[in-house]
Amino acid sequence: MKRTFFLIAAMTSLTIGCGHKVELTSGINCDNLDTISATPQDNFYQYACGGWMKAHPLDAEHSRYGAFDFLAEECLKQLNTVMDSVSKTDNNSGSLSDKIATFYSIGMDSARLQEQGALPLMPFLEEIAAVDSRTALMQELITMHKRQNFAMFSMFPESDYDDANQSIAWYYQSGLGMGERDYYLTDKGNNRKLREGYLKLMEQEFALAGYDKLTNTPADRLAMMVMQIETKLAKAQYSKLDNRDPYKTFHKTTLAQAKQQAPGIDWEAYLNAMGIDTTFAFNISQPEYMAAVGELLQHEDLESIKAYLAWNQINSAAAYLSDDFVNANFDFYGRQMSGREQNRPRWKRVTSTVDGAMGEAMGKLYVERYFPASAKKRMETLVDNLKTALGQRINMATWMNDTTKQRAQEKLQTVFVKIGYPEKWRDYSALEIKNDSYYANIVRSNVFDHQYMLSKINRPVDRDEWLMTPQTVNAYYNPTTNEICFPAAILQPPFFDMNADEAANYGAIGVVIGHELTHGFDDQGRQYDKDGNLSDWWTAADAENFKRNAKVLVDAFNAVKVLDDPETYANGELTLGENIADNGGLHVSFLAMQNAMKSHQVNTDKMDGFTPEQRFFLAYALVWASNIRDESILLLTNNDVHALAKNRVNVTLPHITEFIEAWGIKEGDGMYLAPEQRAMLW
Numbered sequence: 001m002k003r004t005f006f007l008i009a010a011m012t013s014l015t016i017g018c019g020h021k022v023e024l025t026s027g028i029n030c031d032n033l034d035t036i037s038a039t040p041q042d043n044f045y046q047y048a049c050g051g052w053m054k055a056h057p058l059d060a061e062h063s064r065y066g067a068f069d070f071l072a073e074e075c076l077k078q079l080n081t082v083m084d085s086v087s088k089t090d091n092n093s094g095s096l097s098d099k100i101a102t103f104y105s106i107g108m109d110s111a112r113l114q115e116q117g118a119l120p121l122m123p124f125l126e127e128i129a130a131v132d133s134r135t136a137l138m139q140e141l142i143t144m145h146k147r148q149n150f151a152m153f154s155m156f157p158e159s160d161y162d163d164a165n166q167s168i169a170w171y172y173q174s175g176l177g178m179g180e181r182d183y184y185l186t187d188k189g190n191n192r193k194l195r196e197g198y199l200k201l202m203e204q205e206f207a208l209a210g211y212d213k214l215t216n217t218p219a220d221r222l223a224m225m226v227m228q229i230e231t232k233l234a235k236a237q238y239s240k241l242d243n244r245d246p247y248k249t250f251h252k253t254t255l256a257q258a259k260q261q262a263p264g265i266d267w268e269a270y271l272n273a274m275g276i277d278t279t280f281a282f283n284i285s286q287p288e289y290m291a292a293v294g295e296l297l298q299h300e301d302l303e304s305i306k307a308y309l310a311w312n313q314i315n316s317a318a319a320y321l322s323d324d325f326v327n328a329n330f331d332f333y334g335r336q337m338s339g340r341e342q343n344r345p346r347w348k349r350v351t352s353t354v355d356g357a358m359g360e361a362m363g364k365l366y367v368e369r370y371f372p373a374s375a376k377k378r379m380e381t382l383v384d385n386l387k388t389a390l391g392q393r394i395n396m397a398t399w400m401n402d403t404t405k406q407r408a409q410e411k412l413q414t415v416f417v418k419i420g421y422p423e424k425w426r427d428y429s430a431l432e433i434k435n436d437s438y439y440a441n442i443v444r445s446n447v448f449d450h451q452y453m454l455s456k457i458n459r460p461v462d463r464d465e466w467l468m469t470p471q472t473v474n475a476y477y478n479p480t481t482n483e484i485c486f487p488a489a490i491l492q493p494p495f496f497d498m499n500a501d502e503a504a505n506y507g508a509i510g511v512v513i514g515h516e517l518t519h520g521f522d523d524q525g526r527q528y529d530k531d532g533n534l535s536d537w538w539t540a541a542d543a544e545n546f547k548r549n550a551k552v553l554v555d556a557f558n559a560v561k562v563l564d565d566p567e568t569y570a571n572g573e574l575t576l577g578e579n580i581a582d583n584g585g586l587h588v589s590f591l592a593m594q595n596a597m598k599s600h601q602v603n604t605d606k607m608d609g610f611t612p613e614q615r616f617f618l619a620y621a622l623v624w625a626s627n628i629r630d631e632s633i634l635l636l637t638n639n640d641v642h643a644l645a646k647n648r649v650n651v652t653l654p655h656i657t658e659f660i661e662a663w664g665i666k667e668g669d670g671m672y673l674a675p676e677q678r679a680m681l682w
């Protein structure tokens with residue numbers, strides 16, 4: 001599965017070719033700094049981002065808002081403009097523009113949504129209520145999966161770790177309404193309160209949907225039944241940490257073996273219904289979990305499982321129904337779990353939904369309108385420079401021997417680079433969008449996506465496919481194709497400023513590139529070879545060195561308290577891959593900048609009072625400028641493999657010797673870390 005960057009932010013919009021030569025700016029807006037209450041030596045995050053944070057206080061809609069979110073919101077406005085303009089063109093029925101326009105307008109039609117209420121959901125609930133046997137239960141689970149409603153478990157195509165060019169079916173744990181097993185099993189953080197809130201949500205929506213009347217069972221009783229099932233599922237699930245381990249989650253299995261391991265699941269019926277050749281092996285990521293699912297399917301009280309399926313159905317539809325559903329859904333997921341006070345306005349929700357359903361169709365229109373070819377060219381040069389620098393860093397490493405270095409270089413040389421947008425676009429002609437109900441279109445879109453997914457199973461991997469749309473403000477590395485990808489939307493300030501001197505660009509987008517490249521060599525990525533196969537190319541001694549060096553980062557993050565009440569610490573194990581990528585990204589991009597300084601591609605003078613080295617780190621930090629509520633801190637600490645924004649600056653930077661030197665940081669300063677305590681990896 002791909003590793004992402006998850007980032008950042010913007011002040012100004014990209015200025016495109018105005019015909020005369022523009023003087024490059026420093027790329028640093030001094031209004032973003034806080035030079036009054038903080039010094040770079042004691043609290044770099046506050047110093048570099050304090051001005052931005054003060055100028056962008058949280059509003060009711062957000063529980064976290066950073067420079068990243070700012071850019072993502074800008075992008076959403078652009079997408080909305082695109083939707084609006086296609087809606088106004090004279091569209092032939094069934095054309096791409098017509099589909100976008102119809103989908104958008106039906107989502108925006110509030111009066112009709114209120115009038116339809118739970119109606120669009122009813123056929124699906126009746127289908128579940130009618131289940132009267134274990135065989136019918138399995139059939140219903142299959143039917144729901146075809147609508148991408150992955151109750152109990154999910155199935156999707158992913159590379160075969162033994163032969164990464166081949167896509168096989170992967171079975172994966174899923175089906176918990178609160179997402180993570182810990183919410184059900186522990187009382188840490190505010191978990192107990194969240195379980196109460198979740199029960200209330202279920203009770204409320206069961207009643208709104210009328211499933212209590214349909215089954216003659218009180219809504220609070222239905223909610224309890226679901227909670228019991230989900231708790232059983234949670235107990236059988238792997239932890240997030242175990243799921244980060246590619247060896248623990250790769251168990252290639254034949255049909256005969258699967259039948260033996262999890263006899264409660266009718267594997268044949270499932271594979272046949274999905275049109276998958278049963279002679280191919282597949283991966284069961286969490287075998288013990290699938291065995292437990294089989295147990296439940298065969299022996300759990302039938303009405304309880306039906307309540308669980310009905311809840312999955314209701315919960316996945318709630319955001320696309322009338323406002324009573326939407327509000328109940330927001331109250332739990334938005335307010336209680338995330339700390340947001342107010343739901344996003346309808347236009348934002350619908351724009352995101354249509355964009356999610358027709359991502360590459362929107363992407364094509366987006367890049368035509370907003371992405372300058374010149375940005376792609378400059379980005380290509382930057383990526384080349386970053387690759388060169390990582391090669392130098394590998395050679396310089398004192399903790400690896402020549403054999404491991406040689407293999408690391410080979411892997412680096414074969415990294416496949418994607419910038420801006422895909423060469424070919426997905427075909428949406430078979431997707432039907434009709435003027436019946438918003439939710440019916442969601443379902444058709446899910447079925448369409450599911451069929452697309454199935455079409456990839458047991459076939460060669462398509463290397464040209466993009467795993468993110470061009471309008472996504474993010475970037476990724478995918479270990480099984482050994483590829484890095486930078487969508488068009490991230491190639492804007494504050495990541496990438498065409499009008500700025502390169503020092504700031506190396507600090508921002510340069511670090512993003514270095515970060516993604518480093519993912520190929522983080523604690524997970526290093527376990528895949530240059531062809532994307534899971535295979536060990538390390539000498540035993542070098543692997544030990546790597547683990548010892550990585551442990552420095554684990555310990556550094558584990559020691560950071562992120563919240564006083566309830567007392568919560570960062571999770572150094574969960575965020576290790578991302579923290580290695582940040583550490584490596586900074587080192588590699590800094591070296592690339594030094595190379596560029598030698599060839600005069602960077603202004604070596606002070607600009608706005610800062611040296612190029614200082615501008616590099618200011619630009620890096622600004623990407624992480626953000627305000628956040630406590631609920632969001634808890635949610636992210638429990639779930640996100642990325643460290644919190646503040647820690648990606650204040651905990652990450654003291655390990656970077658070039659940072660210590662650029663700002664003259666001394667022993668006793670808040671940002672100081674002794675040389676022997678600094679993590680040394682890439």
Ligand SMILES: [Zn+2]
Pocket residue numbers: 003004005006515519578581
């Ligand atoms: Zn990452």
